[in-house]
Amino acid sequence: MDQLRIKDLEVYAYHGLFGAEKELGQRFVLDLILDYDMTRAAQTKDLSASIHYGELAEQLTRWCQAEKEDLIETLAYHLINQIFFHYPLVEKVSLEVKKPWAPIPLPLDTCSVKLERSKRKAFIGLGTNQGDKAANLDAALKKIADNQKIQILKTSSRLKTEPWGGVEQEDFLNQVIQLETWMTPEELLETLLTIELDLGRVREIKWGPRLIDLDILYIGQELIDSPDLILPHPYVAERDFVLKSLVELAPHFIDPVKRKSMRQLLAELEKNHP
Missing domain, CATH: 3.30.70.560 (7,8-Dihydro-6-hydroxymethylpterin-pyrophosphokinase HPPK)
Incomplete structure (x- = not known):
């Protein structure tokens, strides 16, 4: 299946179990893969058969900032639901939500969750x-x-x-x-x-x-x-x-x-x- 990828989209949002995380916010990083058939768009240049990745990146940012969730699992789940609802072309979504500023007093690069859903x-x-x-x-x-x-x-x-x-x-x-x-x-x-x-x-x-x-x-x-x-x-x-x-x-x-x-x-x- 053809794939659209958005890698390392940075969003400043307010998710986490601790009050300071919801009050002060922190950086989140999104890696997204969408599976859908791009044949029609490639052959006819029909924009309705394609997904505007710039608009999608802006939507992901808005959706990520719309609510304050305790868990990044919940955030990823809601984002996937939004993608399927707004983009009927999509057959499969793979989304990783990274939390590089996770409040863990240990040397690490990032914490993340990855969810995959298919129609x-x-x-x-x-x-x-x-x-x-x-x-x-x-x-x-x-x-x-x-x-x-x-x-x-x-x-x-x-x-x-x-x-x-x-x-x-x-x-x-x-x-x-x-x-x-x-x-x-x-x-x-x-x-x-x-x-x-x-x-x-x-x-x-x-x-x-x-x-x-x-x-x-x-x-x-x-x-x-x-x-x-x-x-x-x-x-x-x-x-x-x-x-x-x-x-x-x-x-x-x-x-x-x-x-x-x-x-x-x-x-x-x-x-x-x-």
Whole structure:
């Protein structure tokens, strides 16, 4: 991927745990790498397909001076969010924030933190079987779309489905969306769980009725096995309504574990469970 680099941008700002750091300020140094496709800009001289590094340097300075943060980790995180929000061209950001005047009584050149974030495409399954089901899905989609770190790319049709898991309850209304985000998988999960809570979901019975359910099905080709998140979602290949929606959105998307497309997985499921 093509890269734009800004190296050793000095900014005088007011970040640190100590009161004197926020009152007197100190020097910070930024090293930035942006990944984005420069082909169109190079071939056509279209400025809208490029990033003005002078303007970006001025913005970084303003953003760095806008708030007073305790941690340079927080500063770097906020700067990355600003870059992705203001520059949709960018696919990946690598940012190092150096603190050469860190209050450490030892001989050292600088202290720094380095954060990297990349845009990811993810598939999210939505389901509801309580109250006004269509309104529940609409409300969830709005909250997802209102998050500045998320862009909804595609939405599937809505399918009425029978309950899955053996608990007697109303039928579900289900849907799948494809989104793009620069959040980490863990941050995306936390965001979706917060939306569920905001909309009134209460977790009482496993596989039981739910006002809203937001499941991460895939994040690109990533494989994750943690106490909080398993990717791909372990039941994708067993749920025909999920596969039907995924086939509608991305029939040739490959499951990174089974190494088969959504269309192939759906055909196998329908063959084995006619």
